[in-house]
Amino acid sequence: MNVAEKTKTIQPDSLIGKRIPKMDAPEKASGKTRYIHDIDLPGQLHGKILRSARVHARIRSIDTSAARALPGVHVVITAADIPDQRPIGVAKDHLPLKRDRVRSQRDEIAAVAAESEEIALQALKLIKVEYEDLPIISDPTEAIKPGAPLIHPEPHGADGSHEHLKQGMPVAYAGKPDNIAMRFDYGHGDVAQGEAESDVVIEDTFKLHYVTHCCMGVSGIIAEFDASGNLLMYSNTQVPFLHKREFAEYLNMDPSRIRIIQPPIGGGFGSKLDIYPFEVICVFLARAAKRPVKMVFSREEEFLASPTRQPVLLTLRSGCRKDGTLTFRQVHTLHDNGAYTSWGATTPFVMMQTFSSLYRVPHCDYHTTAVYTNNPYAGSFRGYGNLQATFAIEAHMDKLAEAIGMDPLDFRLKNAQEKGEVTGQGMSFKSCGFKECLTTAASRSDFRRKHRENIRNRNTPDPVKRGIGIASMLHVGGGAKIYPSDGCGTILKLDDFAHVTLITGASEIGQGSETVLSQLVCEELGLPISAVTVVNNDTDITPWDVGVHASRTTFIAGNSAIGAAKKAKAKILAAAAKKFECPEADLDLRGGFIIKAASGEPLIDLARLMRNLHFTEKAELVMTTFYYEPPSKHQDKGFKGDVSAAYAWATQVVEVEVDTETGIVRMTRVTGAHDVGRVLNRLGIEGQIEGGVVMGQGYALTEDLTIENGVMRNPNFRDYKLVTAPEIPEMDISFIESMDGEGPQGAKGVGEAPAICIAAATANAIYNATGVRIYGLPFTPERVYRALHGKAEKPYWKPWKPE
Amino acid sequence: MSLKHDIEFTLNGVKRRATVGVGMTTLDMLRDVIGLSGTKYGCGEGECGACTIVVDGASLNSCLMFAVDCHGRNVTTIEGLASDAKADALRDAFVLHGAVQCGFCTPGMMMQASHLLACHPDADADTIKRGIEGNLCRCTGYKKIVDAIASVGETAK
Amino acid sequence: MTGIERYVVPASLEQAVECLQQLGEVTILAGGTDLMPQSQAGRLKIKRTLMNIRRIPELKGIALDGDVIRIGALTTISEIMRNDLVKKHLPVLAEACDHFASDQIRNAGTLGGNICNASPAGDTLVPLIVLDAEVELASKPDGKVYQRTMPLAEYFVGPGKTRRAPAELLTGVRIPLPPAGHVARFFKFGTRPALDISAISIGIAGILNQGVMTNVRVAFGAVAPTPVRALHTEEALEGKRLDAATIESVANVARDEVKPIDDIRATAWYRKEMIHNMTKRMLDHVAQA
Numbered sequence A: 001m002n003v004a005e006k007t008k009t010i011q012p013d014s015l016i017g018k019r020i021p022k023m024d025a026p027e028k029a030s031g032k033t034r035y036i037h038d039i040d041l042p043g044q045l046h047g048k049i050l051r052s053a054r055v056h057a058r059i060r061s062i063d064t065s066a067a068r069a070l071p072g073v074h075v076v077i078t079a080a081d082i083p084d085q086r087p088i089g090v091a092k093d094h095l096p097l098k099r100d101r102v103r104s105q106r107d108e109i110a111a112v113a114a115e116s117e118e119i120a121l122q123a124l125k126l127i128k129v130e131y132e133d134l135p136i137i138s139d140p141t142e143a144i145k146p147g148a149p150l151i152h153p154e155p156h157g158a159d160g161s162h163e164h165l166k167q168g169m170p171v172a173y174a175g176k177p178d179n180i181a182m183r184f185d186y187g188h189g190d191v192a193q194g195e196a197e198s199d200v201v202i203e204d205t206f207k208l209h210y211v212t213h214c215c216m217g218v219s220g221i222i223a224e225f226d227a228s229g230n231l232l233m234y235s236n237t238q239v240p241f242l243h244k245r246e247f248a249e250y251l252n253m254d255p256s257r258i259r260i261i262q263p264p265i266g267g268g269f270g271s272k273l274d275i276y277p278f279e280v281i282c283v284f285l286a287r288a289a290k291r292p293v294k295m296v297f298s299r300e301e302e303f304l305a306s307p308t309r310q311p312v313l314l315t316l317r318s319g320c321r322k323d324g325t326l327t328f329r330q331v332h333t334l335h336d337n338g339a340y341t342s343w344g345a346t347t348p349f350v351m352m353q354t355f356s357s358l359y360r361v362p363h364c365d366y367h368t369t370a371v372y373t374n375n376p377y378a379g380s381f382r383g384y385g386n387l388q389a390t391f392a393i394e395a396h397m398d399k400l401a402e403a404i405g406m407d408p409l410d411f412r413l414k415n416a417q418e419k420g421e422v423t424g425q426g427m428s429f430k431s432c433g434f435k436e437c438l439t440t441a442a443s444r445s446d447f448r449r450k451h452r453e454n455i456r457n458r459n460t461p462d463p464v465k466r467g468i469g470i471a472s473m474l475h476v477g478g479g480a481k482i483y484p485s486d487g488c489g490t491i492l493k494l495d496d497f498a499h500v501t502l503i504t505g506a507s508e509i510g511q512g513s514e515t516v517l518s519q520l521v522c523e524e525l526g527l528p529i530s531a532v533t534v535v536n537n538d539t540d541i542t543p544w545d546v547g548v549h550a551s552r553t554t555f556i557a558g559n560s561a562i563g564a565a566k567k568a569k570a571k572i573l574a575a576a577a578k579k580f581e582c583p584e585a586d587l588d589l590r591g592g593f594i595i596k597a598a599s600g601e602p603l604i605d606l607a608r609l610m611r612n613l614h615f616t617e618k619a620e621l622v623m624t625t626f627y628y629e630p631p632s633k634h635q636d637k638g639f640k641g642d643v644s645a646a647y648a649w650a651t652q653v654v655e656v657e658v659d660t661e662t663g664i665v666r667m668t669r670v671t672g673a674h675d676v677g678r679v680l681n682r683l684g685i686e687g688q689i690e691g692g693v694v695m696g697q698g699y700a701l702t703e704d705l706t707i708e709n710g711v712m713r714n715p716n717f718r719d720y721k722l723v724t725a726p727e728i729p730e731m732d733i734s735f736i737e738s739m740d741g742e743g744p745q746g747a748k749g750v751g752e753a754p755a756i757c758i759a760a761a762t763a764n765a766i767y768n769a770t771g772v773r774i775y776g777l778p779f780t781p782e783r784v785y786r787a788l789h790g791k792a793e794k795p796y797w798k799p800w801k802p803e
Numbered sequence B: 001m002s003l004k005h006d007i008e009f010t011l012n013g014v015k016r017r018a019t020v021g022v023g024m025t026t027l028d029m030l031r032d033v034i035g036l037s038g039t040k041y042g043c044g045e046g047e048c049g050a051c052t053i054v055v056d057g058a059s060l061n062s063c064l065m066f067a068v069d070c071h072g073r074n075v076t077t078i079e080g081l082a083s084d085a086k087a088d089a090l091r092d093a094f095v096l097h098g099a100v101q102c103g104f105c106t107p108g109m110m111m112q113a114s115h116l117l118a119c120h121p122d123a124d125a126d127t128i129k130r131g132i133e134g135n136l137c138r139c140t141g142y143k144k145i146v147d148a149i150a151s152v153g154e155t156a157k
Numbered sequence C: 001m002t003g004i005e006r007y008v009v010p011a012s013l014e015q016a017v018e019c020l021q022q023l024g025e026v027t028i029l030a031g032g033t034d035l036m037p038q039s040q041a042g043r044l045k046i047k048r049t050l051m052n053i054r055r056i057p058e059l060k061g062i063a064l065d066g067d068v069i070r071i072g073a074l075t076t077i078s079e080i081m082r083n084d085l086v087k088k089h090l091p092v093l094a095e096a097c098d099h100f101a102s103d104q105i106r107n108a109g110t111l112g113g114n115i116c117n118a119s120p121a122g123d124t125l126v127p128l129i130v131l132d133a134e135v136e137l138a139s140k141p142d143g144k145v146y147q148r149t150m151p152l153a154e155y156f157v158g159p160g161k162t163r164r165a166p167a168e169l170l171t172g173v174r175i176p177l178p179p180a181g182h183v184a185r186f187f188k189f190g191t192r193p194a195l196d197i198s199a200i201s202i203g204i205a206g207i208l209n210q211g212v213m214t215n216v217r218v219a220f221g222a223v224a225p226t227p228v229r230a231l232h233t234e235e236a237l238e239g240k241r242l243d244a245a246t247i248e249s250v251a252n253v254a255r256d257e258v259k260p261i262d263d264i265r266a267t268a269w270y271r272k273e274m275i276h277n278m279t280k281r282m283l284d285h286v287a288q289a
């Protein structure tokens, strides 16, 4: 016990709240991390996809003979070669290889696997496709009109080949009688009554635009079958276990024969939540070629074929009383679903929460129609509909406050939710730092004073006007029970050097979950962070998890890891108690030792105890498992229920300078206050928030995926503008620690929160600076300039829902 | 097939030869011909900086540089920087300041930062922001990257 | 991408112009920052011979030659930006270089490449035009090396098209030393300091004497198929006192003079508005200085 003797007592110490560098950072900063693009398997072929040259057309014929004849080409496939293809996606409306019809610019028609990428690309050029153009619908308001051409027509009449397929089949076979992809209708209270009780009622339409993830690492996959027909995929999916099952279905395989390995990922942000055609096609190629096939996108392809944050037309009607009490909200939205249905269609789950529950609204009525068009299709993207919803709500919060002559901060404070409340939608706020977020962000930014002064300065001769705007958000922070399970498993083992291997179902997508989970485990076991190795990327090894989404990993995987660590601790202490013949309760773990809990005096170092267990007593392995399922509920048919175990809150104050002679808006400062439950890793959480703020800045000011008649005009970083370093605002971020009772060490999820209110707060800031409200995004110089000169068209969409 | 050409140059301090297509980018040469995968492809058009390398003391986008033009020149990639003890401070700063998230932009950022510090050892935040304006990062919001680079500049003082 | 049959790396100017003369179909490679992305995307096909001019010493460097500053075609944008002669005598050119792309591209991209790429949005072109720059072109038609010069303002024919003959090499740019009282301003429209293709750019130069501008030069970028001199605007400004009324009327002339198009970066209407507003702002600054 040499070491222990030297250190008389070990002081309590905690890793929680510290600035812990990411465990994988040194490798990444040395260029040693191997992303999917960097992995090459022996004998590997390169896959490429031929995409549609038309936006909406019937495919008359495909001739691949010349491509097949090209030396170096191993296989060429079209839908005709894969008769057992099954539709993929959330609504099963999407065949990976298109059969008789293309519905959007990116549609997959054929694919090639060849010796090199160059040969594969050459082969694509040799494939001849004859098209017969169909009318293009790229405007969702046109798509819902009766008699509009259908994107997924029912296969009857002349095209009788599918007639034997009954209704109830997937959309890909049975078609749809209209262009409506999905509907969401929610309500609580009685909006008519709410309106009658209102002193002020306003209605506006907001027009939100297309943006896309732009992960710096483009999409890719490698698929390989072994000699017995087992499939191994290197994939960047965020949801490996769900995808294993889905792939099995699409490939008509036994799921247990599919293994997914997830190499480190070059950014996710929600984009890897669905299975996309290229992944299935790559597996088809590997199956046909009997060789590993790697498929990696070009940046242009990444733009064309990745999912988007969808455009939304949103008409909001809201009211309040003179005393500042909100009375009702009525929302109709029209979502451009694109040609196929992915997770984007389901964002109303989140949007309606914001409408029903961010502020206290006694009466709420919400309707969404997601409509098929020939545009790019809508996926899930950090914030999941919440950016769009918050944009509309916070504009109305300002407008209502102004209409009744109330300070915008007071108006919000009056209607803000508090701890203990259960909302009309059934969300129950067990911890809630919303009001503190509001007051903190406002006082740290000197909001009230600046807001008043800016209004006074609107008419000064200086062409550059200053503005300040506030907006807040509510988002799930304790998982989201969108599947019957929202659980996560952990396996934890200690070796005889007291090194921990934490095997978790939760994938790392760059957000730093590995580090946080290690911290939580070390906190229980009294070990330094270097004592942990995390294994999280192989479905043959890791236990079940629903996947990385809904800001759930810290909360769910964190609780799971703590559960496993607690069990390990109990085992260790039991063994130590036996050894030292004392009650377990007298002992604790600290600094790598078993200590006397009362004095901190070290008794034996943990590694030595572990060796005792293994070599001398041959008693037991310290290897534990834990499965955590949060206490949240699946929503009922009316979308009511406490869907998350905890909710995260934030307020952001944005300051801008508007050059009225150019329309250029500079974001100068963002003051954020985030209720994160508790800060686990300060370095990590600051990074998440700063990154999210700047992503929100891009959504507000610069990013605009331009689609004209179904054609993407700017599939490159030259004209799709991400924020660059010199443009970032000063950032002042505070954390409100509401200590969630269910959260791991009190923490809640925050992954999505920071991007959500920036655009909303910016709109309010521009109004504060100029007196002009802009209802459409993004605030590019020309849009702002037009608005300032009365040349902007105010969007209007008459509330609509199908009978 | 396209015309090939033999070149000789210094890569990360070591003289070497390579046979490359005349139209090939230096990025493709590094990754596919030579097999160094630390230099990343993010756009292939000079817009993202993920492919940044240093040639004869100046940082360049390797996706814009003809591989044949490497002939006779001194090329440093992230692999070379990572094995240079002088660059340890920069790597440690990136790690400690939380400048790395998904890490995909990081090799290019590190290369650009090393060049920036070579030109402006005492760069302030604004100079650093301008210095990395050609490097996109989707994860971090840049602030921690700027902090990391600034901290190295300060300790060098 | 393919189709290149020959790769040559001349070591002198003479060798280079000889190659151009002999080999006929030649694509010239300088920094490659335009050539590479254009050829990779298939927007430009590299001809039978690719000629790398980066090893030609005569094309490098910035020097004072009597009352002219000569900048070699191979000088990179970074070199121009940091050069003391340029900073002292041609600060407007250094400023334009500071708004050019990114550090990496400034380190690779050359002045010759920027000029020969002949983009209407090329950022060195507008300031060089208002500085009365001339281009030097070399050729070797009959065994002897010839040099000719031409005002830069006349060099451009259309996007990517210039008056350079296929057998000519652009060797450098000659800029007269500005006289006393010379003022020059450059404006590039963008939301970022640099990495941004100009939606419009404006150059204004002249001699300011007691509030009156003479020898006026005005040029605009990205409002026509080439960078253009704005003769009407120059005329409206020439010899006038820079008061509020003159400035407003000059800005109006400028707006009427340009004929931009709508594209993904901006509409024609907005470009005209910006020409007006920024011409005005620049002249206000000149007047106040």
Ligand SMILES: Cc1cc2nc3c(=O)[nH]c(=O)nc-3n(C[C@H](O)[C@H](O)[C@H](O)COP(=O)(O)OP(=O)(O)OC[C@H]3O[C@@H](n4cnc5c(N)ncnc54)[C@H](O)[C@@H]3O)c2cc1C
Binding pocket: B045, B046, B047, B064, C027, C028, C029, C030, C031, C032, C033, C034, C035, C036, C037, C053, C073, C099, C100, C101, C102, C105, C108, C109, C110, C111, C112, C113, C114, C115, C116, C117, C121, C122, C123, C124, C164, C168, C169, C170, C171, C194, C195, C196, C197, C198
């Ligand atoms: C991401 C990105 C951003 C950019 N941003 C800007 C910007 O902000 N502003 C701007 O102005 N430009 C910008 N550019 C364009 C480009 O960087 C510049 O035009 C650069 O100056 C070109 O120089 P180069 O040496 O790289 O030319 P190269 O690509 O080598 O050549 C360009 C063209 O000129 C010809 N050429 C080159 N030198 C000669 C010569 N001496 N004689 C005859 N012909 C010759 C070549 O054959 C080729 O056609 C950008 C480019 C990229 C990729």
Ligand code: FES
Binding pocket: B040, B041, B042, B043, B044, B045, B046, B047, B048, B049, B050, B051, B052, B061, B062, B063, B064
């Ligand atoms: S890959 Fe070279 S700049 Fe993006």
Ligand code: FES
Binding pocket: A216, A266, A267, A510, B099, B100, B101, B102, B103, B104, B105, B106, B136, B137, B138, B139, B140
């Ligand atoms: S860390 Fe992911 S792009 Fe920079």
